[in-house]
Amino acid sequence: MKAILQNLYAWIDERVHLRDLVEFMGKKYVPIHQHSIWYYFGGVSLFLFIIQVLTGILLLLYYKGSEELAFESIQFIMSKVEFGWLIRSIHSWAANLFILAAVIHMFSVYFTKAYRKPREITWFTGMAMLFLGMGFGFSGYLLPWNELAFFATKVGTDIAGVIPVIGKPIMILMRGGEDVTGATLSRMFGFHVAIFPGLFVVFLGIHLLLVQRQGMSEPIGFENSPNVGSQRTMPFFPNFLLRDLLLWLLVLNVLAVLAVLFPWELGIKADPFASAPSGIKPEWYFLFMFQTLKYIPAQVLFVDGEVLGVLLFGLAGLLWTLVPFWDRKSAAGQQNRFVNYVGIFVVLYVLLFTILGYVV
Amino acid sequence: MQNQDQPTLDHRKRDFLKYLLGGSFVAWVVSIFYPVLAYLKPPKQGEVEVSSVKVGKIEDIQKDSGQIVKFGNKPVILVRKPNGEFRSFSATCTHLDCTVQYRSDMGVIWCACHNGKYDLNGRNIEGPPPRPLEEFRVVMQGDEVLISKNV
Ligand code: HEM
Ligand code: FES
Numbered sequence: 001m002k003a004i005l006q007n008l009y010a011w012i013d014e015r016v017h018l019r020d021l022v023e024f025m026g027k028k029y030v031p032i033h034q035h036s037i038w039y040y041f042g043g044v045s046l047f048l049f050i051i052q053v054l055t056g057i058l059l060l061l062y063y064k065g066s067e068e069l070a071f072e073s074i075q076f077i078m079s080k081v082e083f084g085w086l087i088r089s090i091h092s093w094a095a096n097l098f099i100l101a102a103v104i105h106m107f108s109v110y111f112t113k114a115y116r117k118p119r120e121i122t123w124f125t126g127m128a129m130l131f132l133g134m135g136f137g138f139s140g141y142l143l144p145w146n147e148l149a150f151f152a153t154k155v156g157t158d159i160a161g162v163i164p165v166i167g168k169p170i171m172i173l174m175r176g177g178e179d180v181t182g183a184t185l186s187r188m189f190g191f192h193v194a195i196f197p198g199l200f201v202v203f204l205g206i207h208l209l210l211v212q213r214q215g216m217s218e219p220i221g222f223e224n225s226p227n228v229g230s231q232r233t234m235p236f237f238p239n240f241l242l243r244d245l246l247l248w249l250l251v252l253n254v255l256a257v258l259a260v261l262f263p264w265e266l267g268i269k270a271d272p273f274a275s276a277p278s279g280i281k282p283e284w285y286f287l288f289m290f291q292t293l294k295y296i297p298a299q300v301l302f303v304d305g306e307v308l309g310v311l312l313f314g315l316a317g318l319l320w321t322l323v324p325f326w327d328r329k330s331a332a333g334q335q336n337r338f339v340n341y342v343g344i345f346v347v348l349y350v351l352l353f354t355i356l357g358y359v360v
Numbered sequence: 361m362q363n364q365d366q367p368t369l370d371h372r373k374r375d376f377l378k379y380l381l382g383g384s385f386v387a388w389v390v391s392i393f394y395p396v397l398a399y400l401k402p403p404k405q406g407e408v409e410v411s412s413v414k415v416g417k418i419e420d421i422q423k424d425s426g427q428i429v430k431f432g433n434k435p436v437i438l439v440r441k442p443n444g445e446f447r448s449f450s451a452t453c454t455h456l457d458c459t460v461q462y463r464s465d466m467g468v469i470w471c472a473c474h475n476g477k478y479d480l481n482g483r484n485i486e487g488p489p490p491r492p493l494e495e496f497r498v499v500m501q502g503d504e505v506l507i508s509k510n511v
Contacts, residue, residue: 151458169401179433272435273435274428276473
């Protein structure tokens, strides 16, 4: 057996020079310090994305993306297909855990300032994947074509429509027409299973390639820390990778427990000619923005409250994404407290308004 | 003099080529992307032009109740007030597009999405809705109730 494997390796190596690749994969070192735990969340996000691709492809075997059939096809998956309920429940739970892991990963990169030169591109591709992840969640939410998702999509796309000048075309692009109809479902389905995964994989490839090529960033001031010379790094392969795998196993268990004990609900089928039920809420990761919009008055100095809110969030998101450009101090190896204060403010704001969204 | 003239001519020739190449490149890019962008824009579907719809017999519609009626491909709400009078409005909330409902306990037209309220004249009286609901006309034809566009 071993001989066969060795022969196979030699056969491939002779043609494509695997040795270089193995060396490239192996030469990364992970710094060890009190904040090392945060290095794991990128890996967890990656693992959950892989689960999404696998379970998503399984769902595709039975799912039908049309107004007449979507809801029924998921009913079919959940009641007739063996373990269909489990696959769907895992896809829905992993979607939420994925966003959570990616958000934690993003904030940890922000607070350790790992985005600073020379890792700006890694940060940008990461942000692009986070936004795409939200796009995955938004488009996937409508696919079961139930009442809650129908109205949440109406509200969500209408909010996009309030942006001056470009809002209306964006709204029509997302809806596939003036209203949320079967055409919207087809579009969201296309975004969800083709366009977004394609884009995501491109960004993911660049992201991982850069992480591999540039190695892990070290916290500012790490070189001058007292335990220089002692063991401050561990090789990525195999030490860190094995720890990564252990954590993935743990995440998989948590996911399985959640998916089995709290199977994802389907609700009732959307009816475009029924009144909106109460309790229309977006997914939790949009809730802080949604809740903010409720507190902005209908009119602020001749501007519609909604317009103001959407523009402010857009601007905030843009500035956040551009942090490697406006934080010059970190790039020069100095502490930048201002960045920390901004970050803490954002974390507290998001937490507060998310909680308000649940209790109010 | 001669020597200086020569390069200018060359330059002009080179500029001309530059513009030609640049121009055809732009045209090439446009000819690829324009069809794709145009494809993404959904075609205008022939809207079913309805001028009126029959809802039902007067005696079948309870006082102090509301219902959503399919008007072409838009939802319209028909409310029968406690005093037996009929009113009808577009059921699409002017805030963010949810579908409203009649609440007999509050005596208003209510939107569940963000707790918006309209009075029975369709005026936005509470919550985020920025505009009143568009009014529809209720016509009696014998004992049948009809809704029609308010023109
Ligand atoms: C980060 C990646 C992804 C996220 C966050 C995500 C999220 C979601 C969500 C929230 C739903 C609705 C779940 C429900 O209520 O049932 C959904 C459904 C669906 N997703 Fe994904 N998804 C992702 C990746 C994928 C991929 C890669 C595919 C396929 C190539 C896929 C295929 C599907 C299908 C077919 C459904 C409809 C079935 C159902 O709703 O149970 N997803 N997705
Ligand atoms: S959509 Fe009706 S109140 Fe917001």
